[in-house]
Amino acid sequence: MKPVIELEDVRRYYTMGEIIVKALDGVTLTISRGDFVSITGPSGSGKSTLMNLIGCLDTPTDGYIHIDGEMTLGMDEKDLAYVRNQKVGFVFQQFNLLAKMSALDNVATPLLYTGVPYRERREIAMSALKKVGLADRMKHRPNELSGGQKQRVAIARSLVNNPSILLADEPTGALDTHTGAQILELFEELHSEGRTVVLVTHDTDIARHAKRQIHVRDGRIGEAG
C-alpha cells in the first residue's frame, strides 16, 4: 500500500538577515496509512517546521513531500488550501475554534470550503459531534464549553472531510491530565478505526501512546521505541 505521507530529503531553510537557518536539513520519512505516529523534539528542533510541512501550511525549500498522493512542491496557496481542506485534519493545542460560532457551525466550517450544501453540512457536522460525544452541545458557543469539550469539537471538525491524516499539535497541552487522557483515548479510538494519526508533542509520556515514535533534533530525525 502506498504510504500516506512521504518525505524525501526535505529541507526547509529560512533566511534571517544574512544567516540561513536550516530548520529541517534532509528529512526522509514515510508514514503508512492507518499508522499512529508521534513526533517529539525540544523547541527549536524543527518539530514545528516538520508539522507545518506535513500539514501543507508551508512548502519545502528542497525535497519532495507527498500527502496522500499530492506533491506539494511548487504548489500555490490555493492548491495548498485544497490539500489542507481535503487531506489534513488539524487539531491544535489552543483548540482554535471560531469564538462567535456554535459548535455545530465550527465543525461544519471545513465543509463550507469544500462546497458542501448547507443541509448536508449540518448533517455531517452533527454526526461528527455525536461521534465525539457532544450531541447535546451543538448549539453552544466555545466559551460555553469546557477545555475537553472544546478539544472534542476541534477533533469533530478535523474529521468532517474524512481526511487522510489527523495532525494534532500538542492536543493535550492546554488540558489537565485527566481530560488529556480522555482526548488521547479518543485519538486511539480513531486510530483503531483505521485513521492515520500524527501527534506532535514535546511530552514523551504522551508520545508513548503512539505506535511509532519519531524524534526530531537539529533539523534531522531519528526513531525510537
Add this chain to the structure above:
Amino acid sequence: MIWENIHLALKAMVASKMRTLLSLLGIVIGVGSVIAILTLGQSATKSITQTIVEGGLETITIFPDRSDPKVGEFDEEFTDVLKKNVDDIETVLPVNSSSALVRVEQESSNATVSGVVSSYAAVLDYEVAEGEFFTLADNLSSRQVAVLGSEVAAELFPNQSAVGRYISIFRNQAKSYLVIAVMEEKDANFNLQYNASVYIPYNTYTDRFVKPTFVGSYVIRVADGADALAVSDNVSTYLDSTVGTDAYRIFSPASLAEMATSITGTLSSFLAAIAAISLLVGGIGIMNIMLVSVAERTKEIGVRKALGASPRVIMGQFITEAMVLTLTGGLLGIVLGVSISYIVARAVEWQLFISYTSFLLAAGFSTLVGVFFGWYPAYKASKLDPIEALNYE
C-alpha cells in the same frame, strides 16, 4: 458561500455595534445628503412648475429687440402676420409699455403704463373689479382714459373709489386721464405684471403719450387645448426665418417651466456630486475599520486557512463584510435623506417628490464603495501567511 459570508458579516457588525455605527457615519451622511439634495431638488422643480402652470400656460410674449435693425418689422400689422403664419394662435395683442410717474393730488406712484387694445382684458381673462374696461371706440378716438391695476389703485386711492377720478401721468409733460375702471388682482405671470400697471388705450398711448416706432411687445393667446410649448416653438421658428434669431426674445410660461426644471435639475445634480465626495471620505472610514478588523481577526484568518479556505475565499469574506457594512450605511442614509427631505419640504411647503431611482442608485453606489474600499483590506487578509496568522496572539 455568499450567504454564509453575509451571515458572518452581519455577526461581525452586531458584535461591535458602536464601532460599526461610528465607522458607518461617513457613508450614512454622504448617502443621506445626496438623497436629500436629489429629493428636494425634484420637489422644488415640481413646486415651481406647478406655480407656473397655475399662473396660466396659455400666453406667450414676444419682445422685439430695440437695437436690432430688423425691429421695424414689428409694427401693428405684424399681429395679423403672426396669426396667419402660425397655427393655434387665438389672438395677438400689441402692447406698448413704459414706466412713468402717476400722480393724484399728493399721492404718487411709479407704475408701468401700458397701451393696450380694448380686448386685452377679455383675452387674458383679466377681470374688472369696478367700472368698465375701455372700448374699441375709446381706442379709435384716443380718449384719455385709464384703467388701474389693483396695486396702483390701492396706492393712489387708499380710501375711496378710483373710478370717475382723474390721475396725472408724467412723461415729459403731465397729462390728465379719467379713471374708468379698476381691475381685480391677478397673479403675475412672469412676463405680465398685472397689478402694478396702468392701462390706457393703445392709440392714446401712441398719439398722446409717446410715439413708438415699433410695437413694444406682443402678447399671444394660444388657442384653447393647444400645446403652448409647441406654439411657442413654432412662433420662434417663424420669427427666426423672417426677422432672424437676434431680433426678438420670447417668453412663455411653458418654456419658463421647462427652464426652471432644467436649472433646478442641473443645480441639484451639481450639489449631489459635491455631496458624493463625502461618500469618498466615508469609504476611507470603511477602509480603516476593515483594516482594523483584519488585524484583530488575524488568528481567525489563520484558522480558516488551516481548515482549507483559499485566498479567494478569505478575500470574498472580507469584501462581503465591507459591502454589507456600506450597504447598511446606504440604507440608513436613505432613511436619513428622506427624513431631512420630509422636514424641509414641510417647512417650505413643497410637495414632497420621492425619487425611488435615487434609492437604487444610492444603495448600488454605497455597495460599490464597499467593494472599492474593502478590496485592499480583504487582499491583505487573503495574503496572510497561514503559519504566522495561526500563531498570532
